[in-house]
Amino acid sequence: MNTMNTTVTKEAAMPDETPVPVQEERPAETIIQEGATVGTPFADDPKFKLRNVEVFYGQDRAIKNISLDIARNEVIAFIGPSGCGKSTFLRCLNRMNDSIDICRVKGDLHLDDENIYDPKRDVVELRARVGMVFQKPNPFPKSIYDNVAYGPRIHGLANRKSDLDDIVENSLRKAGLWEEAKDRLDATATGMSGGQQQRLCIARAIAVSPEVILMDEPCSALDPIATAKVEELIAEMSESYTIVIVTHSMQQAARVSHRTAYFHLGHLVEVNETNKVFTAPEHELTESYITGRFG
Numbered sequence: 001m002n003t004m005n006t007t008v009t010k011e012a013a014m015p016d017e018t019p020v021p022v023q024e025e026r027p028a029e030t031i032i033q034e035g036a037t038v039g040t041p042f043a044d045d046p047k048f049k050l051r052n053v054e055v056f057y058g059q060d061r062a063i064k065n066i067s068l069d070i071a072r073n074e075v076i077a078f079i080g081p082s083g084c085g086k087s088t089f090l091r092c093l094n095r096m097n098d099s100i101d102i103c104r105v106k107g108d109l110h111l112d113d114e115n116i117y118d119p120k121r122d123v124v125e126l127r128a129r130v131g132m133v134f135q136k137p138n139p140f141p142k143s144i145y146d147n148v149a150y151g152p153r154i155h156g157l158a159n160r161k162s163d164l165d166d167i168v169e170n171s172l173r174k175a176g177l178w179e180e181a182k183d184r185l186d187a188t189a190t191g192m193s194g195g196q197q198q199r200l201c202i203a204r205a206i207a208v209s210p211e212v213i214l215m216d217e218p219c220s221a222l223d224p225i226a227t228a229k230v231e232e233l234i235a236e237m238s239e240s241y242t243i244v245i246v247t248h249s250m251q252q253a254a255r256v257s258h259r260t261a262y263f264h265l266g267h268l269v270e271v272n273e274t275n276k277v278f279t280a281p282e283h284e285l286t287e288s289y290i291t292g293r294f295g
């Protein structure tokens, strides 16, 4: 455990002049050392190598000098209080922040030794390699088939209709949706349940053969049964893909991830094996969060 104290003691003068110790919470900012993440933030031969990353919205610095590796085929969970920068950092990994005018990203961000922010980089190709599943299922107002076929069509991944059929079937199978969808491929996707729509969005991401799948609170709009299905899927998918998941649910992070990264006020405070984060956190802020003292 980090040995720094969370409290300071100060003497307060009582009317009878007897000094009485007063306990005061030390503000979180005073116990964070910028850029000094505790635990195991680095990996050998990483999929993503991210160094000294800073993200600004206008003048506001939302991500403060974060360095992290994401290993191949690992599931890493980003946790932390609301507004700590989890989604902002996640969106750097496939340049989703590019669409926000006031957003500026600094630092070195590499995917397989290629600079993600190289001005010459094809962002469409990057997002095919690094797919994304959002908080709210967002199928296109098209048929189930066309939702999954959309990416392969625009990326020219199938020459014949039968090839496209195979991609659609395989993607729906991998997303655990084939049995439910095979007899209604022409039905509109928006007529599916929320959980089915989210698995369809996962199938849509899988259809372009990504290497990485980013998930931004993928279960927050789902009921417990649909959530359990998506979590099962994450476990299966981790054999083929690198997965980065932002979640508000510590139980979910504990169930699905190999490593967990704890964010606080734009800092990356701790990264460790998930089991360690939840049973023996090294930093006192991580401990405060997982024991429910704030967040």
Ligand SMILES: Nc1ncnc2c1ncn2[C@@H]1O[C@H](COP(=O)(O)OP(=O)(O)OP(=O)(O)O)[C@@H](O)[C@H]1O
Binding pocket: 057, 062, 080, 081, 082, 083, 084, 085, 086, 087, 088, 089, 100
């Ligand atoms: N488009 C934006 N414009 C300006 N500021 C933003 C924008 N998006 C996020 N921020 C700010 O950046 C900081 C980090 O936000 P972010 O959404 O990344 O946090 P988060 O940890 O994902 O939060 P939550 O758990 O609530 O989704 C917050 O202070 C937020 O207000």
